[in-house]
Amino acid sequence: DAGITQSPRHKVTETGTPVTLRCHQTENHRYMYWYRQDPGHGLRLIHYSYGVKDTDKGEVSDGYSVSRSKTEDFLLTLESATSSQTSVYFCATGQGYTEAFFGQGTRLTVV
Amino acid sequence: QKEVEQNSGPLSVPEGAIASLNCTYSDRGSQSFFWYRQYSGKSPELIMFIYSNGDKEDGRFTAQLNKASQYVSLLIRDSQPSDSATYLCAASPNNDMRFGAGTRLTVKP
Numbered sequence: 001d002a003g004i005t006q007s008p009r010h011k012v013t014e015t016g017t018p019v020t021l022r023c024h025q026t027e028n029h030r031y032m033y034w035y036r037q038d039p040g041h042g043l044r045l046i047h048y049s050y051g052v053k054d055t056d057k058g059e060v061s062d063g064y065s066v067s068r069s070k071t072e073d074f075l076l077t078l079e080s081a082t083s084s085q086t087s088v089y090f091c092a093t094g095q096g097y098t099e100a101f102f103g104q105g106t107r108l109t110v111v
Numbered sequence: 112q113k114e115v116e117q118n119s120g121p122l123s124v125p126e127g128a129i130a131s132l133n134c135t136y137s138d139r140g141s142q143s144f145f146w147y148r149q150y151s152g153k154s155p156e157l158i159m160f161i162y163s164n165g166d167k168e169d170g171r172f173t174a175q176l177n178k179a180s181q182y183v184s185l186l187i188r189d190s191q192p193s194d195s196a197t198y199l200c201a202a203s204p205n206n207d208m209r210f211g212a213g214t215r216l217t218v219k220p
Contacts, residue, residue, distance in 0.1 A: 031206060042117075042199060042212035043155070050206055058207060059114075090154060096206040097143045102154040 003027055006091050006103040013110055019078040021106050023091030025071075031096045032074040034058075034066060036087040037105075043090065049074055050096065081110045114138055115202050117211035126220050130187040134200030134211055137181065141202040144176055146185045149197045149213070158198075159185070190218040 003026035013019050023032060031050055035043040035058075045058030047066040055066050063085060065077045078085055086109050094100035118133040136144070143162055147155035161167045161174040161183070173186040183202075187194055197213040 033208060035210070040212060043201075043210035045207055045209060048207045056207070059209070092208070094208070097203050099145060099157045099160050100201075100208050102156070105154055 004091060004093055004101060004103040006089075006106050008106060009104060010107045011109070013081050013108070015082060015110055016080050019081050019108065019110075021076045021089055021091075021108070023074045023076070023093075023103060025074075025093045027093055027101070028071060029093035029095055029101075030071075031094045031100070032068065033092040033094075033100060034064075034074065034076045035090045035092065036060065036085075037090060038087050046076065046089075081108075083110050086110045113211065114204070114209045115200055115211040117198075117200050117214050119214070121215040121217060123217045123219060124190050126190060126192060126218055128190050128218075130190045130194065130216055130218070132185040132187075132198050132200070132214050132216070134183040134185075135181055136183065136202040136209075138202065138204040138209075139178075139181065141204040143203040144174070144183045145201040145203070145208070146172075146174060146183075147199040147201060147210075148194075149199060151196075155199055187216075190216075192218050192220050194218050 033048040034046040049055045049068040089106045091103040092100040146158045149155040159174045175184045200211040
């Protein structure tokens with residue numbers, strides 16, 4: 001299995017507070033992705049990165065920002081959390097055009 | 112319209128039957144296609160990927176790709192109760208990976 005670690009695994013936060021989720025990989029994969037998963041919607045791409053400091057928006061990027069200062073780390077930040085951002089967040093890594101490997105997921109609840 | 116659409120479920124088949132899962136995609140630039148399986152509360156795990164038109168077989172699983180029709184399918188032969196899960200279709204148009212909403216499969220003993 002690819003070495004992908006997400007932290008935290010669970011978080012409860014209040015509306016309006018900033019939240020940062022971390023994805024760490026040991027596979028030296030070039031591409032890293034952040035998805036959210038909600039019932040009835042499957043996995044929706046938030047942002048992805050194709051190299052250090054190279055990122056692009058996905059389908060549902062509003063309210064989210066990302067940063068990648070090192071190959072192994074990809075951070076997802078909710079600047080001001082809202083209840084609509086309550087979800088399960090998955091990080092994935094890959095080499096582009098090939099399969100992606102997923103982390104364990106982070107369950108975020110915004111109250 | 113979502114870039115990747117899957118046939119609505121849930122799908123229920125008896126043990127030993129063939130389960131057929133379908134997917135269409137809208138971006139003709141997509142080059143790679145993937146099927147993932149996700150058990151409840153777990154992360155998606157890759158079952159198969161396919162790049163070329165035609166069939167690709169791996170054990171009990173067969174992926175089929177028709178780029179002209181923008182159609183991808185997954186057949187599961189001799190379905191087992193352990194195959195009960197949500198199956199996610201994905202396409203990779205621009206080095207990102209877009210998923211369908213998933214089809215929940217139940218295999219009844």
